[in-house]
Amino acid sequence: MREARTKILVSFNEQLDITTKTGPNDLVTNIDREVEAFYRDKIKKYYPASGIVGEESVNENTKPAVDGLLWIIDPIDGTMNFVKQRDHFASMIAVYQKDKGLRGYIYDIMQDKLYWGGADIGVYCNNEKMAPPRNKGLEGGLFGVGAPLLIKNYHNLQNVAMRSCGTRIYGCSGLQFIHVLNGQCVAYSSYLRPWDYAAGKVLAETLGLVVKTIDGKPIDMLSSSDVLVATKNAQKDITRIVQSIY
Template sequence: MSIDWLELEKTARAWTYEAAGLIKDSLSNPIHIEAKSNPDDLVTEVDRAIESFFYHKIQETFPEHHFLGEEGVAEELDSLNGTVWIIDPIDGTMNFVHQKYNFSISVAVYHDGKGMIGLVYDVMNDELFHAIRGRGAYLNSDELVPVKERPLHESIIGLNAKWLVQEKNPYRNPLRALVRDVRSIRSYGSAALEIAYVAADRLDGYISVNLSPWDYAAGIVLLEEVGCKASTFRGEHLDYLKKSTVIVGKPRLHKEMVSSYVGEEL
């Protein structure tokens, strides 16, 4: 049975807007916060509620589809066979807790391992970055054009500066070399948004030492539609079933970052 990707994207988009409304409603109430793997790895009851919202919508509407999410409402997957929804209900939970701003909903649909639909929604700014494989990428109703290349010394990179000072971070020195040579770095606190910003030409590249698939799955679909590249620090394909280093950027910049800066010391 063939899948109508246009209709599926419309459904995913409608659910994303509905979920955003639930998140906004929650901001008027006290938020219960917990730490997961460390004191900076936060989760709230809103994260869990939004993931459950998507999970039950998918189960009711597409019972043959599979689900991969951050907060564990579904069983872990061991493959991407079939149609898989990969969802981060609130990407940038720390921003959600502290700022009530700069967080996103990330929704991806993959089919037999290929990214078919990618949605990254900036809830508070009402900006929806969205793409269907082979049909281009958009910011709301405006099509994103193929990105403009810039040399390294004119590039702005998304990067968490904390990694530059962590003594036990094995990537610290190559990242310092990269930061030395780029025009500037930025940190917005939402990986999905920062990857979407590369697709929208707001950033030239983005680097993360440790991301989960739901952080980058939707953004990769956007990137591919505008000609950008994504890989591990070693230049390998990203694995959508486990955590990974991630480096994304415009093609020439991505190649330069992988080969000349990050890859050389790994």
């Protein structure tokens, strides 16, 4: 991932090849594709029996084979920020085996901070082991949220936002997960695809955080879904507010 970071930083001096996917605000660049190809090549070299799911090469996605390992890749999470700001984006890799998260890696590229770990070793920021964040309730912290869900008041999230100390919208799920991991926010919710939350789920659950759908249901790791990561107390508060609309 540090090699990939070098490739990304060098690209700042080059002309990007930018195209759209599902719409004008869903961008992909040649760097997204190159970094994902780089990760795929490394995985195939050292773990040839593994399955790989990546955002930018869906046609090449494969299911786990002999070793049962599944690698889930988001080469650049927050591509719009990467293109427009040259900041506030991440690179993510997760490793699962039979639906169990083994390792998660979220790399804050511009801050050069790699958050990584798993249940058997804990969570680290670079080489420093992280302590679990304080178990604050919703009213005791900030609420990270995806803009579309907040604007549409999906599952009463506007009320959730009003009950928090304030909202934060960064346009990068990896960074939003980091902010919950380190206690800067008590919760984050958005509609996410597997590569947006696979790594964060491993790290969050290792630190005792809750990762479920907004209404408290388990997440299917290979499905797109609304996702909530939160402290246990904030998750209880949010569930009560969400359920109050039914």
